[in-house]
Amino acid sequence: MEDDNLSLSEIEQSDYDNDDVVLSGEDADVYSMASASDIDEDVISTLKAAAAKPVRQVTVPEWSKVEDKVRKKLHHVRKELKKCVKKGKAFETQKLVKKVRFARTKAEQSDGVPADVKLNREKELQKLQSDLDLIKQSNLDAVTHHALLSHISTLSPDTLPHTSQILNLLNQADQTSHKSLNGSARPPLSKTDLRVQTSKAVQDGLAESVAELHRVILGHKKPKPKKTQPAASSSTSAKRKNPPPQTPSDQYSDTEPTQKNASSTFITSLSGDISDISISDYDGSDIEGSVDYDISDDQSGGGRDGGKNGKKGKKEKNRMGQRARREKWEKMYGNRAKHVQESERQSLIERFNPTPSSSSSSSRKTQHSSKKQKTSDSTESLHPSWQAKKAQKASAVPFAGKKMVFGEGDEGAKGGSGGGGAGEKKEELHPSWEAKRKAKEALKASMSSAKPKKIVFGDD
Known part of the structure; x- marks a missing residue:
């Protein structure tokens, strides 16, 4: 107890x-x-x-003070929302076109299809076609007004103050614009118009419209996007403005490693592989550290510190060269590497089926070496009969001398040893040149035969 x-x-x-x-x-x-x-x-x-501390209450200004601003903003909001409605209409039209094509292909398939199934497919095709015609005839202004009106009517005063006054302004503006065009009441929306109203593009536009109206009523300004500077430029400027202090010992100790870093990075950036260069004098840790330092400083977004956030930048590896990649593939695949098989296939083709291009290329390759050889070496490699023929051609050189004739009266000298060569040259002339030469000779003969005559007039 x-x-x-x-x-x-x-x-x-x-x-x-x-x-x-x-x-x-x-x-x-x-x-x-x-x-x-x-x-x-x-x-x-x-x-x-x-x-239990109360939340700070936002003071909402009176409607009379913001009525003019809201009316002007509503005009802008309706224009922007109409663009979104047009975009949503285009999306819905594309969807309906795809559905109509698919339904038409199914309706055309009549092999082995029951009659009732075929009838249902035709009805579905007609329904989709009618929806497509309706959405093509939809009024963008009507859809815009209905979307904005229905969305604002569902909002609470905390989300958007003066909701009832805004709805009245919307109705007045819509009635004025519609009656000025048609003079009658606006017809109700179709189901395709409601489908356009619920599209993502229209819903995003409605959210932005409500946010703009809220900022106008409360007097807030639209926040400007922050300008983000590249991390590399900011880190570079910081290094230039505030260089790290160095002691004399640091300067002397950093001189040689800096040169090694530059040389190692230059080699890898050019060829992608440093296997052909002897690096026995260097330590592996120095090479690895130099490559990491240069890549992080030059290629990463934020340098060694990675920008403002202090994150380490992502390292970007240099692409390997063609020779390095082929060596890697040969180690991995051996004779099954593609470039090895391609070279073997090309060599077989050139060996058993030589082409004029290959023969010309081979002749060009051997032309330089053949020029260096002496004539005696080429004659020694020939057959004795060819050597005799070549010597005979070299010994039988035609006489190319000419007899010099001075004066025009020595006609007999023209028939000398040089006459035969001149006759051969005349025979070798082109017919046009031959005709020209004959015309000159005829003109010369006529001028030489003409004699001057003295004309005497009788004495008066």
Whole structure:
């Protein structure tokens, strides 16, 4: 009975001493910050007061002060939302066109199709075709007005103040614009128009429109996007403005490793492989560190520190050269590498089926070497009969001398040894040149035969 008649304070003390006690709500938050024995009533009251602190209320200006601004903004909002409706209409039209094509192909398939299935397919095709005609005839202004009106009517005053006044302005503007065009009430929307209204492009435009109206009513400005500078340029400018201080010992110790870094990076950037160069004088750790330093400084986005966030930039490896890639493939695949098989196939083709291009290329290759050889070497390699024929041709050189004739009266000298050569030259002339020569000779003969005559007039 004594255990049943424990006081409330003893029960609470026993609960606090028990480690397995489970708390919930605000007590759990308090218990997580301090143990039960250390809790003070002042601390608990302070935490409760902070939790119950009222939220700062936003003062909404009166409608008369913002009516003109909202009316102007509504005109702009409707224009922007109409663009979104046009985009949504294009998307829905594309969907319906694809559905009509698919339904038409299914309706044309009549082999082994029951009559009732074929009838249902034709009805589906007619329905899709009618929807396509409706969406082509939809009115963008009507869809824009209905979308904006229905969306704003569902908003609470906390989301958009002065909702009823904005709806009245929308109705007035729509009635004025529609009656000025048609003079009648606007017809109800079709199901295709409602489908366009629920598209993603229109919903995004509605959200942006409500945000702009909210900013106009409360007098807030549209936040400008922050200009983000490239991490590489910022790190470079920081290095230029604040260069790291160096002691004399650091300068002397850093001179030689810097040169090794530049040379190693230059080699890898050119050929992609440093296997052809002897690097026995260098330590492997120096080469690896130099390559990492140059790549992180030159190719990574943020340098060694990785930009403003302090993250390490991603290293970009230089692409291997063609020779290095082929060596790698030969180690991996051996004779099954593609470039090895291609070279063997090309050599077999040139060997058994030589082409004029291959023969000309081979002759060009051997032309330079053949020029260096002496004539005696070429004659020694020939057959004796060919050597005799070549010597005979070299000995039989025609006489090419000419007899010099002075004066025009020595006609007999023209028939000398040089006459035969001149006759051969005359025979070799082109017919046109021959005709020209004959014309000159005839003109010369006529001029030489003409004699001057003295004309005497009688004495008067």
